[in-house]
Each structure stands twice: as C-alpha cells, then as structure tokens.
Amino acid sequence: MPALSDVVAALEALWPAGRAEPWDAVGTVCGDPDARVERVLFAVDPVREVVDEAVELGADLLVTHHPLYLRGTSTVSAGTFKGRVVHTLIKNDVALHVAHTNADRADPGVSDALAGALGLRVTGPLVPDADAPDDPAGRRGLGRLGELDAPVPLREFADRAAASLPRTATGLRVAGDPAGEVRTAAVCGGSGDGLFDAVRAAGVDVYVTADLRHHPVSEAQQHAALAAGGRPYLIDAGHWATEWPWCEQAAAQLDAISDRNAWGLRTHVSRIVTDPWTTHSAAPTASTAGPPTPHASLAPTSPEQPA
Incomplete structure (x- = not known):
C-alpha cells in the first residue's frame, strides 16, 4: 500500500495546486504523510454526512471538490460543524485532500466530466488558460465547449440532462424556446454566470451551468433576443449536480495510477446527495390558485399557462 504522501503527489500531478485561483484553498487539510492508504472516497462536499460515510467505509483518504476552509479561521473546535469534521477525520485516521479550481481548469477537469454526462463531444475549453506553454493543445481552462452528434430540440436536450445528472430537489431550470434546435453547447460545472461574455463569443446554442441569478439571466436573455x-438558451442544472460527475472521473484517474504503480487502491464515489436544497414545491396550475397573474390582460389564457 502507498503512503499518503505518495497518493497526494499523484493527486497533485493531476490537479497542481499552483493552477488554483488565488482565493482558493486546495491541497491536504489533514492527514499523516506516512500513513498507509488503501481506500479512497471521492465526494463533492466535505460535510458531516460524507465524513461519516468515509469513517463507516474504512477510508484512509477523503478527496473532495469543495474546500472545508475556504476562508481563514481561528478555531477547529468540535463545537463548530467544520471543527467537528476535522476532529472526526483525525480521530479515525482519515486524511482530507481538496481539488477545487485546480480541478476545474485541469485536462480532463470538472467540466469535461459534465460534458461527458450530457453526451457532448468536447471541442475545447470555454476560457482557455493563458500563457500555458505546458499545454500546447490548449485544452486546459474554465468550462468546455462541445457538440452533439445530431441536433435535438432544447426540450429533449434538457430532458436528457435531467436523466443523466444526479437528481436534486430543484431539478433543472431552463430558459429558451423548448422547440429551439440545440447542436452546440458550453458547459461549466458549478457557478458559471460570470462567463456569459465567453459563452456569447462562442456562439453556442445552449449554456449548461449552475447558480444562475435573476439579473445576469435576464440580461443574457435580452441580449440573445x-x-x-x-x-x-440557458440551463441551470444545480451546483452539486453539475460537479458530481467529476467524482467518478477523478476516481477512474486514481484507479489508473494505482494500477500502473501496483498500489492496490480501492476507490469509492459517494452517492450521498449533498445538494443543500431538500424539497421543491410547485404552484398549482389551476387559474384560481395564488395571487392574480400580473398584466393578466397580456398573459396567454391556455389551460397550460401556470398561475
């Protein structure tokens, strides 16, 4: 079995900490470099439920996409939820390693996994890394551009995305003509409304990401019209759901390294849904439900029109 330091070196080769954003907090949070590693669990969030799963599994290492301590702290008291996570990990000899924006920019990275889940053939990054002499093919960077084998209506593409990505309480939010044709796409796992300029410049049919806010979406729609x-067109597929496919991709990458080095690692992917939203309530469709529709005289009167 390899030492933790050996496994961390392999993870750093996949996702170098130097490629993370300056504000990010990546790398090893806790763990003895000399400890032996046999089981590794991959997950999006280092929350209590995932840490408990790692302990129950007998994992020696937990690799998460999201940092535990993104901002500075002055305490690891077990009276705080993050402190309790650290105490649980250390007491049970479970190391924690984080690959966040360095995994976003990697080749392959978080958005490659998302594109693959959506059935897209990746053609390049949405925002290529600048000045990267060690990336002559220009495949690193934020987000990905991709193509479908054949065009489909937006409604069908959204349905495929909903079926391919992990299910969450809120599902997918879609903006655009349901019958509009989709052949090319941009994707960005996690929060992506800061990349609208690059998406428009790419001239794609649809953009799939998460955490889309009202004003950026409204302005993007007006600009598009x-x-x-x-x-x-826009699809908000949820932050956790758009990043979870990376866990399977990352586990497969570590499996390949383990096989080459005869380490005998056993990798696992957490299937605990750590999306923070737990319930979705939709308004009834009956015309008498809820307050009157604003500008009712301008609204369609078909039975399918939501209240």
Whole structure:
C-alpha cells in the first residue's frame, strides 16, 4: 500500500495546486504523510454526512471538490460543524485532500466530466488558460465547449440532462424556446454566470451551468433576443449536480495510477446527495390558485399557462 504522501503527489500531478485561483484553498487539510492508504472516497462536499460515510467505509483518504476552509479561521473546535469534521477525520485516521479550481481548469477537469454526462463531444475549453506553454493543445481552462452528434430540440436536450445528472430537489431550470434546435453547447460545472461574455463569443446554442441569478439571466436573455435569435438558451442544472460527475472521473484517474504503480487502491464515489436544497414545491396550475397573474390582460389564457 502507498503512503499518503505518495497518493497526494499523484493527486497533485493531476490537479497542481499552483493552477488554483488565488482565493482558493486546495491541497491536504489533514492527514499523516506516512500513513498507509488503501481506500479512497471521492465526494463533492466535505460535510458531516460524507465524513461519516468515509469513517463507516474504512477510508484512509477523503478527496473532495469543495474546500472545508475556504476562508481563514481561528478555531477547529468540535463545537463548530467544520471543527467537528476535522476532529472526526483525525480521530479515525482519515486524511482530507481538496481539488477545487485546480480541478476545474485541469485536462480532463470538472467540466469535461459534465460534458461527458450530457453526451457532448468536447471541442475545447470555454476560457482557455493563458500563457500555458505546458499545454500546447490548449485544452486546459474554465468550462468546455462541445457538440452533439445530431441536433435535438432544447426540450429533449434538457430532458436528457435531467436523466443523466444526479437528481436534486430543484431539478433543472431552463430558459429558451423548448422547440429551439440545440447542436452546440458550453458547459461549466458549478457557478458559471460570470462567463456569459465567453459563452456569447462562442456562439453556442445552449449554456449548461449552475447558480444562475435573476439579473445576469435576464440580461443574457435580452441580449440573445436582440443579437442572437434567442441563443444561447440557458440551463441551470444545480451546483452539486453539475460537479458530481467529476467524482467518478477523478476516481477512474486514481484507479489508473494505482494500477500502473501496483498500489492496490480501492476507490469509492459517494452517492450521498449533498445538494443543500431538500424539497421543491410547485404552484398549482389551476387559474384560481395564488395571487392574480400580473398584466393578466397580456398573459396567454391556455389551460397550460401556470398561475
């Protein structure tokens, strides 16, 4: 069995800490470099439920996408939820390693896994890394651009995405003509409304990401209606759901390294849903439900129109 330091070196080769954003907090949070590693658990969030799963599994190492301590702290008291996570990990000899924006920018990275789950053929990064002499093919960077084998209506593409990504309480939010044709796409795992300029410049049919806010989406739609015939359409698939496919990709990458080095590692992927939203309530469709529709005289009167 390899030492933790050996496994961490392999993870750092996949996702070098130097490629993380300056504000990020990546790398090893806790763990004895000399400890032996046999089982590794991958997950999106280092929350209590996932840490308990790692302990129950007998994992020696937990690898998460999201940092435990993204901002500075002055305590690891077990009276705080993050402190309790640290205490639980250390008491049970479980190391914690984080790969966040360094995994976003990697080749392959978080958005490659998302594109693969959506059935897209990746054609390049949405925002390529600048000045990267060690990336001559230009495949590293934020987000990904991709193509479908054949065009489909937006409604069908969204349905495929909902079926392919982990299910969450909120599901997918879609903005655009359901019958509009989709052939090209941009994707960004996690929060992606800061990349709208790059998405527009790419000229894609649809953009799949998460955490889309009202004003950026409204402005993007208005811009699309004026200049791009309603495109790009937008799909908000949820933060956790768009990043979870990376866990399976990352586990497979570590499996390959383990096989080459005859380490005999046993990798696992957490299937605990750590999306923070737990319930979705939709308004009834009956016309008498809820407050009157604003500008009712301008609203469609078909039975399918939501209240």
